[in-house]
Amino acid sequence: MMTARLQDGLLRQAVPWVVPALILIVWQALSMAGIIAARVLPAPTAVAQAGVELFTEGTLIQDVAISARRALLGLLIGGSVGFVLGLVNGFFPWGARLLDSSVQMGRNVPHLALIPLVILWFGIGEPARLFLVAIGVAFPIYINTYHGVRNVDAGLIEMSKTYGLTTWQLLRQVILPGALPSILVGLRYALGIMWLTLIVAESIAATSGIGYVTMNAREFLQTDVLVLGILLYALLGKAADVAARALERRLLAWNPAYAQA
C-alpha cells in the first residue's frame, strides 16, 4: 500500500519530464542515424560533451554566474521601481492621476527598441545591460502591483479603518498581503522578460555571460556550444519559475487556490 502510493507519487513527479525526455531520445536517434547533420543541430551527447568540457575549463560556471548576477541585479532594480510606483499609484489617488497615464504610454514602447539609445547613453558596458533588464521587468511588476492594490476588497479597507489602523499598518497588514497574489503573477511574468532581455543584451556587446558564449560559438560555428547556451537559458528560466512558485506557496498559504497547488 505504502509502496504503491510512493510509486504513484514518483510517477506524478515524473510526468512533466516525459515530453522533454522523449524529445531528447528522438533527437539523439535522428542525429545518430545521420538524418540531422551535426552542423545543423549536434546530437544531445555532443552538447553534453561540450558542456562537460566548458565546465571543466571553469569558464562555463563563471559565465552562468555572471549572467545570473546581471539578471537578478536588473530584476532587483527594475522590480523595486515598478513595485514602489505600483504601490504609490494604487494606494494614493493623486499618484495614479499624476503618473499612471505616463507609465501606460511607456509600457507600450518595446524596451528592446531602446537598445541604440541605451548604447549611446551608457556605452556597451554593464550599466547598459542592467538598464535594459530593469526597464523590461519594471512594467509587468508595476502593472500587477497597481492592479493588485486597486483590487484589494474595499470592505476590508473600511473595516481596517474602523479598527483604527494607521496608514502604515493598513499598507503593511491589509493592502500588501491583499495585493500579493497579483504582485507574484507580475514577478513570474517579469522573470520571463528578464531572461529574454538579458539574452539580447549579452548578444550585442559583451565579453562574458551565456549570451556572449553563444555569440562566440556562432562565430566559430560551434553548434554544440550554441545549443548548450540555449539549453542553459531554458534551465535557468525553469529554475527561476520554480523559485517563484515556491515563493507563492509559502506566501500565499492562506489562499485555498494556492495551498493545494
Added chain:
Amino acid sequence: MQMHTTRTAAKGVTIEATALEMAFGPRLVLRGVDLTIQPGEFVAIVGQSGCGKSTLLRLLAGLEQPSEGAVSLAGGAPRPGSPLVRMMFQDARLLPWRRVLDNIALGLPSQRHAEAEAALAEVGLAERRRDWPSILSGGQRQRVALARALASRPRALLLDEPLGALDALTRLDMQGLIERVWQEHGFTAVLVTHDVEEAVALADRIIVLASGQIALDLHIDLPRPRDHASRRFTDIKKMVLDEVLGVRPEHREPVQSLVPARRLARTA
C-alpha cells in the same frame, strides 16, 4: 476600587442623533432623524431596503458625515477607529491572510493579545485559533468577527445586518450569542436588520425607518430570553411588520396594550 471604576466605565455610551439629514446627490436618504439611545440599550432599526437604515448606522459610526444635523457619541463626534465603537458588517470581513486569532488581535496593542484569546473563547471557537478564515463556515466567520469586535471592550457595538447571510438555524444560534455578550458586557447595541422577528427577539426598543424618517419607536418589555411563540411576541411582531410594510391603519388589526413612544402620522 480601581477595578470597580473601570467596570462602570466599561458600560455603554449614549448615542444621540439630532435633526439628521443625509443626501446622496439629489436623493434624500434620511430626512430629519432625531434619536437618543440610552447607555446599554439594545436598539433595533428595521425597515425595507433603501429606507436609510444602513446609512443611519454608518453615520452613527462616523463612517460618513451627515448633510445636516449631528451625531454625538459619548458626548463627542463619532470617529472611525475609536476603540469606543466597534462595527459588524453583513460579511465577516476577516483578513484571509491572517489566522483566526491574529484576525481578532487586529488593531490591539501586542500586550493585550490575551484579550483576543479571551474573546475567541467567549464565542466558543478557541480550538480554531490557528485556522485560516477560508476554511471556516459563514456562521463561524461571523463569530470570529464578533470576537474581534469584543476584544477591544467597546462601549457601543453597531451591527449592520450581521446575520443576513446566514441560514435560519445559525442565525438563531448567533442571536443567542449576541444577546448573551450584550448582557455580559453592557455595551450599547444598535442592530440594523430587515428581519422583524430578529428585532423583536433582541431589542429593548425597535425603530422602524420608512423613507428616511422614524415611522415607529416602540419599547419592548418582554422578559429575556424571549419566547418567540408567546402571544405578546407575535403581537409586537405583527405591529412592527405592519409598520414596515406600510399597511394603512384602518386595515390593521388592533394590537392590545402596545403604545409606541412615537408614531409618524401617515398621510398616504
